[in-house]
Amino acid sequence: MRLFLIMMALVFFGCGKEKSVSDARNLNPYETTKNYFTSSAKLVVEVAYESGQEPYADGTTLTIAGETVALWEVLERNLTALFVGRSVIPTITVPKQLAAMKELPVQGKASWTAEDILKLGEQHRTGRSSTSETYFFVVFLGGVFNDGSADRPTTVGVSLGGTTVVAIFKDVVRQTGMGAAGFIPRYVEQATLVHEIGHALGLVDNGLPMKVAHKDADGHGAHCNNPDCVMYWLNEGRTDLIQFAIRMNVLGNVVMYDQKCLDDARNF
Ligand SMILES: [Zn+2]
Ligand SMILES: [Zn+2]
Numbered sequence: 297m298r299l300f301l302i303m304m305a306l307v308f309f310g311c312g313k314e315k316s317v318s319d320a321r322n323l324n325p326y327e328t329t330k331n332y333f334t335s336s337a338k339l340v341v342e343v344a345y346e347s348g349q350e351p352y353a354d355g356t357t358l359t360i361a362g363e364t365v366a367l368w369e370v371l372e373r374n375l376t377a378l379f380v381g382r383s384v385i386p387t388i389t390v391p392k393q394l395a396a397m398k399e400l401p402v403q404g405k406a407s408w409t410a411e412d413i414l415k416l417g418e419q420h421r422t423g424r425s426s427t428s429e430t431y432f433f434v435v436f437l438g439g440v441f442n443d444g445s446a447d448r449p450t451t452v453g454v455s456l457g458g459t460t461v462v463a464i465f466k467d468v469v470r471q472t473g474m475g476a477a478g479f480i481p482r483y484v485e486q487a488t489l490v491h492e493i494g495h496a497l498g499l500v501d502n503g504l505p506m507k508v509a510h511k512d513a514d515g516h517g518a519h520c521n522n523p524d525c526v527m528y529w530l531n532e533g534r535t536d537l538i539q540f541a542i543r544m545n546v547l548g549n550v551v552m553y554d555q556k557c558l559d560d561a562r563n564f
Contacts, residue, residue, distance in 0.1 A: 326425040327460050329503030332386075333564050336430040339375065339386040341493070343397040344420050345436035349466035352482045353394045360483075360550050368392045370486040370550055371493070374526075377551045378497065378561035386430065400435075407442040408463065410456050417461045425460060432460045432493060438467055450534040453488035455495035457502075462492040472538050483541040484534075490526050490552050498564075499527050499557055507563045510556040526552035 332339070345351060356367050365373065372390040379385045391397050400420055405412070416435060423431030441451045441463070452472075453464045464485065473480035495518060498504035501511045502518035512519040516529035523530070524543070530536035544552070551558075 324425055324459075326427060326430075327458065329498035329564070331425070331427060332430050332497055333379075333382065333504075333561065334384055335427050336386050336425075337384065338389070338429045339432070340389045340423055340430065341371065341375075341391070341432045341434060342421055342423055343391050343434045343436075344400050345397060345466075346400050346438055347402045349436045349438045350394055350399070351397070351436050351464070351466075352485055353392065353397070356482060358479070358482055358486065360544060361546060361548050363550055365550055366392060367482060367486060370552075371489045373550050374490045374552055375493065377553060377558060380558075381562050382564075403438065405437075405439045407440050407447045408437055408465075409442045409444060410454070413437075413454070413463045414456060414459065414461055417459075421461075430460065432462065432496060434462045434464065434489065434493075436464045436466050438465075440465055440468065452484060452532055452534055452537060453492045455492040457495070460496055462489070462496060464488055464492075468534055472534055472541075479545060480538055480541045483545065484537045487526055487537060487540065487544075487552055488532060491532050494527050494553065494557070497561070499553075499560065501560075504560045504564050506556070507559040508556060520554060520557055522554045522556065524548075525554035525557055527554075527557050 343351065352367055357364050358367055358370060368390050369392065372388055375388050398420065413435065417433050421433040425431050441448045441454055450468065451465065452468045453462060455462050469481050469485050472484045495502055500506065500518050500520050510521050512521050512529050519529035520527035522528060531540050
C-alpha cells in the first residue's frame with residue numbers, strides 16, 4: 297500500500313539518549329505498539345546487510361549461563377518471551393542463516409543519519425506491516441551513526457522511533473572483541489538487536505505502559521532502571537555492552553529482558 301508522505305519529528309535511540317530530528321518519510325499507520333500486541337498474528341524480522349558487514353550467523357552459537365543456543369535464536373527467544381500469556385500470540389519469524397538474509401551492495405558511507413537509514417530501508421525492505429502482520433527491518437551497516445549533530449562512534453545500534461527500522465553498526469560490533477570467534481562481539485550483536493527491537497515494540501514506556509515504574513529517572517529516555525536488563529540505557533554503547541556481556545555470560549539468561557520489562561509487554 298502506498299502511504300502518504302508527512303513531515304514529523306522522528307525520535308531515535310542511540311548512545312543512551314533520545315533525539316528528535318525532522319524527517320520526511322512514508323508513515324505506516326500500522327506501526328504501533330497496539331497493533332503489534334493486539335492484532336498482529338505474525339511478526340517477521342527481515343534482515344539485510346551491506347556486503348562485508350554481515351551479522352554473525354551460520355553455525356555459530358552462544359553459551360549464556362551454561363545454555364547453548366544458535367545465535368539468532370537469542371533474538372527469537374527474547375521476542376517470544378514478550379508475548380507469553382497474551383491473548384494474541386504472533387508467529388515469530390527470525391532468519392537464522394545468512395542465506396535467509398539479504399545482501400546489499402557496498403554503500404561506502406563513513407556515517408549514517410536517521411534519514412539515510414530510512415531511505416535505505418525504503419529501497420530494500422519487502423514486507424509491509426498491516427493490521428495482521430508486523431515486519432521489522434534490520435540492516436547491518438559499515439560506518440557509524442550520525443545523530444544529526446555529530447558522529448556517534450560508540451553507538452552499536454539504533455531504533456528509528458515510530459518505525460520498524462533498526463540499524464546495527466558492524467564496525468562498532470567488531471570493536472567489542474578480537475575476532476569473530478569471540479563471545480563478546482556475538483553477544484553484543486544479539487543484545488543490541490534485542491534492545492533496539494524492544495524500543496520499536498514499545499519499551500520502556502515508549503508505547504507499552506509500565507505495570508510498575510521502572511523507567512530510567514535520570515532523563516536517559518525510554519530505558520529500564522535495572523543495569524542487568526538489556527533495556528538499561530548504557531546497554532547500547534560499546535564499552536558498557538562489553539561489561540554487560542561479561543556479567544551476563546555467567547549470571548544472565550538467554551532472555552535478556554528483566555521481569556519488569558516482560559511484565560509491561562505481557563500486561564499491555
Ligand atoms: Zn536504547
Ligand atoms: Zn527492564
